[in-house]
Amino acid sequence: VATLIGGAVAAQSGRIIRVPGDHPTVDSALNTATDGDTILVGYGRLPQFTTGTKAVQIVSTSNSIVQYATRVGALPAGKQLSIVGFTFERTVEVVGAKGFVLFDRCTFLAPDNEKGLLVKSSDQVTLKSTSAQGAPAIEIHSSTLLVTGSTITGDSDCPPPHRFCRRGGAGIRAIQSTILLSRTCVTGGSGRWSHSAIEVGGRVESTLGCLNAGSGSPGSPAVAGYGDLVVHPNTSISWTGARAVSPRINMT
Numbered sequence: 001v002a003t004l005i006g007g008a009v010a011a012q013s014g015r016i017i018r019v020p021g022d023h024p025t026v027d028s029a030l031n032t033a034t035d036g037d038t039i040l041v042g043y044g045r046l047p048q049f050t051t052g053t054k055a056v057q058i059v060s061t062s063n064s065i066v067q068y069a070t071r072v073g074a075l076p077a078g079k080q081l082s083i084v085g086f087t088f089e090r091t092v093e094v095v096g097a098k099g100f101v102l103f104d105r106c107t108f109l110a111p112d113n114e115k116g117l118l119v120k121s122s123d124q125v126t127l128k129s130t131s132a133q134g135a136p137a138i139e140i141h142s143s144t145l146l147v148t149g150s151t152i153t154g155d156s157d158c159p160p161p162h163r164f165c166r167r168g169g170a171g172i173r174a175i176q177s178t179i180l181l182s183r184t185c186v187t188g189g190s191g192r193w194s195h196s197a198i199e200v201g202g203r204v205e206s207t208l209g210c211l212n213a214g215s216g217s218p219g220s221p222a223v224a225g226y227g228d229l230v231v232h233p234n235t236s237i238s239w240t241g242a243r244a245v246s247p248r249i250n251m252t
Contacts, residue, residue, distance in 0.1 A: 014056075016040060025049070026058065035079065041086075048090075055079035055099070060086045075099035077123070091115050091134075094143075097122040103130050110134035112155070119143045135169030135189065136199070140177045148182040154189035154197075154214060170199045170224075181206040188222075190214035194240045196224040200249070207232040213239045221245050228252070 014036030021042070023029040026049035029039045035055040041064050048068040051058070053076055065087045072094040075081050079099035087107040091114050094101055101122065107130065108116030116134030119125050119141070126146040132138055135155040138145070154169040171186035172179060179200065186209070188195035194216035198204055200223060211231075213220040219240030223229050226248035231237065237244050245251050 014038065018042065030054065030056070051075070051081055051083075053079070055081060057082040057084065058086075059084040063087065065089060069093065071095070072097055072101055075101060088116070092117050094119045094122050094125055096120070097125065099123070101125045102128065104128045106130045108132035108134065108137065110137075110155075115139045119145060136173040137169070137171050139173045139175075140179070141175045142177060144178045144180075145172075145174070146180045146182075147184045150184045152184065152186040154187065154195050156189045156191040156214065170195050171197045173199045174204070174225075175201045177202045179204045181209050183208045185210040185212070187212040188214035188220060190216050194218065194220040196220045196222060198223045198225075200225040200227050200229070203228045203230070205230040205232070206235045208234045210236045210238070212237075213241065215240055221249075223249055223251075225249065 017029045017033060017037055017039045019026055019029050019039060019041045026041060033054055033056050038057045041060045042062050043064055044062050045065045045067060048066055048070045050071045052073045067089050069090045070088060070092045074096035077098040082102045082104060084104045089109055091110055092108060110116040113135050116132040116137045118139050122143040124144050127150050128148050130150045133153045137152045137154055152171040154171045170188050186197040188197045195214045197211040197213055211222040213222045221241050221243055222237045222239040223245045225246055229245055229249050229251040
């Protein structure tokens, strides 16, 4: 089995553990797994799972749908956790991970008014060939997020005259964080209000992608907040407000 680490491919050695063949749940498989093991999940639907400090690969072999909130724990520095091929119907939390956390070919589909992915105090979280939707689709605090070949979309809210409905959101909301985007399109929610593609406090760098504010009134910049925005060639920006980025964004 191969995984991606910082753009290079590395072999994942160790045992193959099958769920439900060897263990009834992902959690029970994780309890017996050791660094380097691969857990193959054959369930179509499963409740949730919580990872710990082990460097393992968790792979869905049947497009598994995870129904409830899932948590990635404090992975130590120098270790890699890979989660491949899952659809998450509730918020996924990554908290205190100092190692490398990879979501590959996953889908985050949060319900109304929930975040798709929440990242806190984590050194390197990577999304590869992944889609996310929520309000916001992704929220990160004091972390570094790398996104490649993915689609990130903020929830849309209901247009007038509806008063009680879902609340829209940005594609990504970042607080004291760094976001590196490659071949990725980020779009804010539309509807009653326009939402920015990214609400940032920190640094955003985009290559070969797009940053789109959602439609609505009043309009929004593509990137709101404060900090640095580095836009490389072949990145498109669209906005619905008076300017492409907020006044406190330093765009180069």
